[in-house]
Amino acid sequence: MQSRRIAVLLFHPRFENSEANLALYEAALASEGVTCRDMYELYPDFQVDIETEKVCMMEHDVIIWQHPFYWYNCPPLMKQWIDLVLEYGWAYGKDGNKLEGKYIMNALSSGGTFEIYRRDGRNRFTYRELLSPFDQTAFLCKMKYLPPFVVPGANRITPEELEKFAAHYKEILAFLRDPERDLDSLDKVEYFNQLTPQSQWQEAYCKTR
Amino acid sequence: MAGSILQDTLIYLGSALVFVPIAKKLGIGSVLGYILAGIAIGPFVLGFVGKEGEDVMHTAEFGVVMMLFLIGLELNPQAFWKMRRTITGLGGLQVLGTIALLFPVFLLGMDFSWQASLTLAMAFAMSSTAIVLQTLKEKGWDRTASGRASFAILLFQDIAVIPILAILPLLGRQLVVTENHSGGGVAAWLSANPSLAIALAVGFVFIISRFLIGPFLRMIARTHMRELFTASALFFVTGVAWIMQYAGLSAALGAFMAGVLLANSEYRHELESDIEPFKGLLLGVFFTAVGSTINFHAIAAQPVTFALAVPLILLLKGVVLFLCGRFFGVRGEQGWLLAILLSQIGEFAFVLLASAVPLGILDKEQGDVFMAVITCTMIVSPVLLFLHEKFLSRRFRHAEPDPEYAVNPDEHQHVIIAGFGHFGSTLGRFLRANGVEATILDNDSDRVTLLRKMGFTVHYGDATRLELLEAAGAGKAHILVSAIDSPEKNLALQETVHKHFPHLEIYMRARNRMDAYEFIDRGVNHIYRESTHASLEMGIDVLGALGHRKYTVRRKASEFIKRDEAALFRLARTRHDKETYISSVREEIEAQEELLKADSQFRENRPDNAWDKNLLRG
Missing domain, CATH: 1.20.1530.20 (Na+/H+ antiporter like fold)
Structure with missing residues (x-):
């Protein structure tokens, strides 16, 4: 069986000042068989090339939106990308089934932590709740929404901690790429963070032969 | 054998022309080449020159x-x-x-x-x-x-x-009586x-x-x-x-x-x-x-x-x-x-x-x-x-590179700007506003004086000359901006750089589409036509004044530039297939016609679906 083809689309309007996203992106760059695209570098004027992006979507099985979680949401170019690329009649709506069966996920850095993103926390909603527009976007386009991966407290994170998150991210990318893994059974998992890094968590998601 | 100046010149230059390239080829440096040439023409080998060698x-x-x-x-x-x-x-x-x-x-x-x-x-x-x-x-x-x-x-x-x-x-x-070069009173006193x-x-x-x-x-x-x-x-x-x-x-x-x-x-x-x-x-x-x-x-x-x-x-x-x-x-x-x-x-x-x-x-x-x-x-x-x-x-090659031996990158600028008129100076100001200093060359001495008063490091000289480029550090720079007013000079500069500094990326100012074709023929990839962006900016405002929404028009302008660039490179290749007697004016008209044709084709084949809710109703 062929390895799954993964595309990481990085959306960061000020990548040069980023630490968390840099660490994750470098982990992705160092991963085998992962296409990495720095979207703000490709479209500094927001003129997203729809054709190019559609081809990219078609050529990959797993799409990862990697971005900081600004104002409980994605950066504007990512929204522009969603608006322009996921066209009616192509991604959704009448005859819109080109993305059917693909997987999509958010990998995000956040200033807050899981404790704050809680019903009784300062932000009142969980990450999952706030990410539901992306979940629903995937659903409308007949894609499967994977559990998100969050780097919390990204403003105050130590280099050692960041290194662990990057290693975990790399583990996840390798896992997603492995055709023997059953990604559909991940729907019980709320966040990739819950799958303890460097344990044998991958074993639980084997395809039954 | 003492000869006339002409003869001596011939001997010295000729021997250098023979020996120095050989020495260079052997990798032993030009100095040794010259010395060997000297031995060859000296009194003990060929005897072309005698004692006057000392003079x-x-x-x-x-x-x-x-x-x-x-x-x-x-x-x-x-x-x-x-x-x-x-x-x-x-x-x-x-x-x-x-x-x-x-x-x-x-x-x-x-x-x-x-x-x-x-x-x-x-x-x-x-x-x-x-x-x-x-x-x-x-x-x-x-x-x-x-x-x-x-x-x-x-x-x-x-x-x-x-x-x-x-x-x-x-x-x-022996006590040698020093020559007394007392010419006048001042000299003697000094x-x-x-x-x-x-x-x-x-x-x-x-x-x-x-x-x-x-x-x-x-x-x-x-x-x-x-x-x-x-x-x-x-x-x-x-x-x-x-x-x-x-x-x-x-x-x-x-x-x-x-x-x-x-x-x-x-x-x-x-x-x-x-x-x-x-x-x-x-x-x-x-x-x-x-x-x-x-x-x-x-x-x-x-x-x-x-x-x-x-x-x-x-x-x-x-x-x-x-x-x-x-x-x-x-x-x-x-x-x-x-x-x-x-x-x-x-x-x-x-x-x-x-x-x-x-x-x-x-x-x-x-x-x-x-x-x-x-x-x-x-x-x-x-x-x-x-x-x-x-x-x-x-033996030392595999040793760790000592940072102290490394060439200091600050000693030469990464960017050289040739021509600091309105085009070059706007670019230079923008680079500087972002903390990038460039070596600037310009051959208008009044402008150089003025700009230096304003604190720019501008050097006087004709940038198309190899020696000046060398002195400006073209061997170590990464980017050369060719922003001279005259297209002929820009062409000459491109030629020199291409021949002697092939590693330099040239960012070329082109007056118009025809100049751009010339540069494309010569393998330049970064070409900036003066008129394109300014006239499209104006186009956005004109359409805006007519009641079009500015954002939509701006998206159209970006699209337009992208297609226009692509057409530029495409037409640069095909224009050579035409008969050569077509005058450049004719050529330009034909190119314009092709562009207009391409524009209308694009309009027919590529509808703009972005944020279009009519589709959802259908």
Whole structure:
């Protein structure tokens, strides 16, 4: 069986000042068989090339939106990308089934932590709740929404901690790429963070032969 | 065989043309090539030139003066001041150390009188500025640790020559009546007060370089006559050299000082590129003359002395250099390199020996043998360097690169902007606003003056000239912005850069579509047509004024530019298929028609679906 083809689309309007996203992106760059695209570098004027992006979507099985979680949401170019690329009649709506069966996920850095993103926390909603527009976007386009991966407290994170998150991210990318893994059974998992890094968590998601 | 000037010129230039390319091809450096050419045409091989080689040599020594002027230009006063400790410390240590080591060798080992031993030791402490600096430049080592150390030592030696020359008469057995060059009253008075003369000369050179030469060159530049500018540059360097020599100082030192004082001038690069060819030529002639004056009879007469002296001197000098370098932090491969680079005896030793013989310190035969020794060390040193590069430096190649040896990237800018008119200056301001400084070249002297007043580092000169590009650091820069007003000049610049600096990325200003085609044909990838962006900006506003939504129009404009660029490259290829008799005007009309056709096709085939809710209703 062929390895799954993964595309990481990085959306960061000020990548040069980023630490968390840099660490994750470098982990992705160092991963085998992962296409990495720095979207703000490709479209500094927001003129997203729809054709190019559609081809990219078609050529990959797993799409990862990697971005900081600004104002409980994605950066504007990512929204522009969603608006322009996921066209009616192509991604959704009448005859819109080109993305059917693909997987999509958010990998995000956040200033807050899981404790704050809680019903009784300062932000009142969980990450999952706030990410539901992306979940629903995937659903409308007949894609499967994977559990998100969050780097919390990204403003105050130590280099050692960041290194662990990057290693975990790399583990996840390798896992997603492995055709023997059953990604559909991940729907019980709320966040990739819950799958303890460097344990044998991958074993639980084997395809039954 | 003495001939006319024409004949001599033919012989010198011809021999260089034959030998230097061969030497280059063999990888042994141009210096050795010139010296070999000199031996070939000298009295002992082909006999094309005779004794007059010595006169030629003394004339051509002026090349060394020019070289020091050029070095001074690269070193602004602040940088020079920073080097003062290295110059006196490292240079002083090398000169004194070499004298201390060589003196007993001559006195005890070779049985010379103490006067002769001291003279020889002092003369042989000198290294060849001409050879070493030429080599440093050629190999691009001028900013390495060993390169900087070499430079400091050489500078100290050039200064030390003056007191050494002053000491020599005290060592002499015969009292030579000094020539009294008392022409007029002032000259006689000055030669009676040498320290005052020196102070006056230095002050004079300082004032000229600092205050007078700038406005003078500006005036000359305004005449737009290249040869006048070259003449001024030569006049200036020669004048400074003459003044200093007249005051009893070294001409080379004077030229160096003038160079340092002009290092911050806007005419720096232009002066550099004007003097450079003369320097190169004179040095070539100098080395050739050195080769032609080797006295093989003297060598044959005392073969043992000769065979012992050359390797011994090279070895002892090398040891001193290596230790001095070590003491000043030049270690490892760089230490070896320093020792080999400076191990030869320099051209100043010729001067010192030439004055020692008439003083009776040395007799004529000894003088001739040691003259030959000097020349021989000069020949051997490029060979040693060649061997070092081939074998010794290999051993160090796998060692960790020491950051101290790395070329400092700040010393040259990454970006060169040629042409600082409205186009170039807007770009330059934008780069600077983002903390990127560029080396700027412009050939409008009034504009250069104005911009320098505003704090820009602008250099005067014609950017299409290879020498100026070289002086501006094109060899080390990454990007060249060609923003000259005249399209012909931009083309010429592109050609020069393509030929001599293929690593430079050219960002090209093009006046219009037709110019852009030319550049595409020549393989330029970054082309910016002046009109495109400004006219489309206007188009956005015009459509906006007609009631179109600005954001939609802006998206259309971006789309338009992208397609237009693509069409530009496509049409550049296909236009050659047409018959050649089509005039350029016709060609342009046809190109426009094709573009319009492509526009309408695009409108028909690519509807804009973005944020279009009509689709959802359907």
